[in-house]
Amino acid sequence: MPFARLEGLKKLLLFLMILINIKANEVIYNALIHGQCKKGEIDAALSTLEKMVSAGCLPDSYTYNALIGGFFSEKKLTEAMSIVNDMVERGVEPTVVTYNILINGMVKKGDLGDAKRIFEQMVSSGCKPDACTYTIFIHAYCSEGNVEEAENVIEGMIKAGISLDVVAYNSFIDGCGNMGLLDKAFSALKRMADAAYEPNYQTYSIFLKHLFKRNHAEKIAVSAAEIWKVHVDTILELLDQMIAYGLTLCISNYQVLVAELCRRGRLEEARILVSRMKESGLSLNEAIYTSLINCCCSLQLYREASTYLYSMIGHGYLPHIRSYQLLLSGLCDHGNVEKAKLVFSYLLGRGYNFDEIVWTILIDGLLKKDHFHAFSEMLSIMEERQCSPSPETYALLRKEYPSLENGLQKEMKG
Numbered sequence: 329m330p331f332a333r334l335e336g337l338k339k340l341l342l343f344l345m346i347l348i349n350i351k352a353n354e355v356i357y358n359a360l361i362h363g364q365c366k367k368g369e370i371d372a373a374l375s376t377l378e379k380m381v382s383a384g385c386l387p388d389s390y391t392y393n394a395l396i397g398g399f400f401s402e403k404k405l406t407e408a409m410s411i412v413n414d415m416v417e418r419g420v421e422p423t424v425v426t427y428n429i430l431i432n433g434m435v436k437k438g439d440l441g442d443a444k445r446i447f448e449q450m451v452s453s454g455c456k457p458d459a460c461t462y463t464i465f466i467h468a469y470c471s472e473g474n475v476e477e478a479e480n481v482i483e484g485m486i487k488a489g490i491s492l493d494v495v496a497y498n499s500f501i502d503g504c505g506n507m508g509l510l511d512k513a514f515s516a517l518k519r520m521a522d523a524a525y526e527p528n529y530q531t532y533s534i535f536l537k538h539l540f541k542r543n544h545a546e547k548i549a550v551s552a553a554e555i556w557k558v559h560v561d562t563i564l565e566l567l568d569q570m571i572a573y574g575l576t577l578c579i580s581n582y583q584v585l586v587a588e589l590c591r592r593g594r595l596e597e598a599r600i601l602v603s604r605m606k607e608s609g610l611s612l613n614e615a616i617y618t619s620l621i622n623c624c625c626s627l628q629l630y631r632e633a634s635t636y637l638y639s640m641i642g643h644g645y646l647p648h649i650r651s652y653q654l655l656l657s658g659l660c661d662h663g664n665v666e667k668a669k670l671v672f673s674y675l676l677g678r679g680y681n682f683d684e685i686v687w688t689i690l691i692d693g694l695l696k697k698d699h700f701h702a703f704s705e706m707l708s709i710m711e712e713r714q715c716s717p718s719p720e721t722y723a724l725l726r727k728e729y730p731s732l733e734n735g736l737q738k739e740m741k742g
Contacts, residue, residue, distance in 0.1 A: 360373075467499040
């Protein structure tokens with residue numbers, strides 16, 4: 329549901345509660361304040377806070393965190409600190425989230441000194457920093473090009489018994505890359521893998537960006553949106569570098585890369601990675617098959633999509649019902665109903681819920697594209713194979729699609 333609509337419903341709910349004399353509680357007020365702060369309506373949020381207090385509902389840390397974050401987003405630092413003072417005066421203890429908002433706000437302001445003072449105050453108050461707290465500092469120091477200080481933060485984080493998460497690793501890796509320290513970046517990636525953290529899409533994006541910059545002496549700028557337009561050789565170089573730094577490539581490494589290439593319609597490059605993966609002794613998994621099938625469908629390569637789908641089944645995987653929907657509706661779009669019927673017949677009896685088949689494939693995939701003839705024929709195939717949907721589904725079909733009455737091959741009995 330769109331955010332604006334959700335907030336409108338919250339306001340309407342509060343109005344109706346007042347109208348019928350139901351007392352709003354802290355949860356309702358907090359939801360309103362949080363939404364207003366998200367939208368930058370700070371004055372409205374303060375007004376809601378006053379109503380909350382007048383109604384006898386006590387603000388809590390969630391209330392104040394929303395307000396503090398809202399003021400920082402609007403760059404009203406004095407007002408944000410005033411809310412902190414009000415919070416303390418009312419006996420509400422700042423939480424780790426409160427301190428993180430304050431520290432992040434100071435960092436964005438460019439005042440690392442104040443951020444560190446708040447960190448010290450946080451520790452002295454007995455509130456234990458979390459991974460997010462340290463990551464804010466790692467990102468700040470890396471943005472300044474101060475990798476040494478970022479490493480000190482990481483060391484302090486480890487001493488405190490807090491494991492780095494993927495966000496922290498990505499921030500440090502990006503900082504090293506910005507300084508041209510790709511050796512350090514790959515060493516961090518190795519530590520990340522040793523700690524059993526899987527690199528994500530953002531990790532690979534960071535490395536591709538810095539490898540691209542290193543390989544172009546003219547320092548061509550590449551935006552985040554263009555990173556995945558780099559030539560496949562850069563991606564293969566990334567994999568070679570990972571091996572060179574002692575990383576053992578596993579299926580998950582290829583899975584993320586193939587998925588992103590497929591999402592961008594770069595099927596040939598995805599196939600090159602798949603070939604490379606097979607050469608190293610790895611087999612396609614369910615996620616990679618799904619990415620390839622969906623990419624083929626988006627490129628209208630339905631024959632190739634069918635080949636991958638049958639191969640997927642042959643290797644013991646059950647294709648996603650959404651993949652079948654894309655393939656079947658695509659075949660019907662291009663007038664290949666007979667091929668669609670063969671594929672549809674093949675999926676029956678493979679463990680899918682028949683009601684899900686009707687709603688996902690026949691209705692969402694065919695009827696919504698006006699393929700009534702194909703819909704009717706495939707429904708007949710289900711009935712002939714004794715794979716009929718439930719009586720409830722039939723009843724809903726007749727109610728939602730009364731024009732189908734003549735197209736339904738059998739009447740429900742009893």
